Amino acid sequence: MNNRISIHQYMNDIGDRLDREFSNLFPPSWKVPETLRESMSYSLMAGGKRMRPLLVIAACEAGGGNRDAALPVACAVEMVHTYSLIHDDLPAMDNDDYRRGKLTNHKVFGEASAILAGDALLTHAFYSVIQASRQHGVPAERVLSIVEDLAEYAGPRGMVGGQVADMEGEQGLTTLEQLEYIHLHKTSDLIMFSLMAGGHIANCSDSQIESLRTFGHHIGLAFQIQDDILDLVGDESKLGKPVQSDLKQEKVTYPYFIGLDASKREVERLTAEAKRVISEGNFTDPTRLLEISDFLMARDH
């Protein structure tokens, strides 16, 4: 790791590396129906922020681990995130035609294809995780823990559970407690998983893994509150989408419950607490994780 490059350069480097990795996702020798390959690639390459893969790699490097060994898991978590977006956008769910300015998967390939592309990405994510052992010699016990965590944090107790609660919340009033449940599981769970998985690859201690989990819990919640704030008072040209869409859709948000100023203070408090936990976690080099938390708090889109 070269600490002299800026955090922006660090993030760009990881994004580029990931794009190359994805383009090698299916070796030409693999017999996969062409439409499936295309629809999986379309959404994977649709210009996401790559925040979760970044966290896998930054956590791994914070623990003194090797970036190459973290790549299969970084790819896996982005595949899981992408599958969840494809399914969320479906007509039966949020019914969105656009995401990040591009047509959603089902608008391009049709609903059946979109459902199957999501299924394929979710399943293939687990294949990718295993390659950390096959290609980079990460110990089997560590990879098992990563698989177990991914299934837990992305599954019924995790991300899918959060999505179900969100769907039900849209049909009636939601309390602040329910909103926190939704945010925790829809967003923070996969962020916590990313950090813990990076820690496993770096062979971190149990207490370090727990610090990474707490860090992820806090920045995940801060990230989501920041999203709510940006929707309310952000700059449309930077966001790439209309502001106050939550208000128009009558979605409850943090500012709705505790007000705008208290929401901003909560983002600051969570970020400071996240940084404290990591600083005290006895990591080889926590700098990038600290920079990332500052970057996320200051973001305007």
Place this chain on the structure above:
Amino acid sequence: MNNRISIHQYMNDIGDRLDREFSNLFPPSWKVPETLRESMSYSLMAGGKRMRPLLVIAACEAGGGNRDAALPVACAVEMVHTYSLIHDDLPAMDNDDYRRGKLTNHKVFGEASAILAGDALLTHAFYSVIQASRQHGVPAERVLSIVEDLAEYAGPRGMVGGQVADMEGEQGLTTLEQLEYIHLHKTSDLIMFSLMAGGHIANCSDSQIESLRTFGHHIGLAFQIQDDILDLVGDESKLGKPVQSDLKQEKVTYPYFIGLDASKREVERLTAEAKRVISEGNFTDPTRLLEISDFLMARDH
């Protein structure tokens, strides 16, 4: 294993054991939205044949392995099978209102719920596989191989790929080669996985795992051809569904390409070959696998 009970009793015992296992799927301490728990359980308990779990356990016992250690993987493969049925039945896919005489998942819980129940079952299957190590001490390297195989045989190169090819086939003419590709991946892949996984739990040798794979390939294809035959000349009261639905839907089948008699002979040839491979595989006790292949060939529903 008690060889004195009949194959029917053996199959019933395993089915009962699996039902009990499923009812413990989520400990009460797990916070899962109630609707998600219900919709996952509804389809899991909708009266499937439990053929794939049976094969996991029979392969494990053929290799001298312990039934308890095979149960987490047996549950996992049934969850994967069930998720695939829930998604296949969706309006955007096959648009089926009934399966095995019961309303399909989306007819009871709605489309969004059905998509998410499928996603949750697929993800949770991987969690269940890991429990073979956590609860029964199956070596981590073996469990990694099972996870890798499940992701491969259920993923884009496997079951999902077969589903995509099937969907595309419905829109135009299909060749016998394409039909075999669809059958191989939609049906045989998960059957092969089940047998190989059982072999891994029993700590089978590489050549035994390969024998189990070949056995699965052959009985999987025979199973599918038998399905085609039963659809053409079966007994509606035993099948629980109208015959000749393939003809009415203009679906191409084995009898369509090679005729009814040649299809029957092919089922017999594949079954005999499957039995030969297992008999010569140096297994501790291959009897149940041989009985299961005879049972499948003789089935009338």
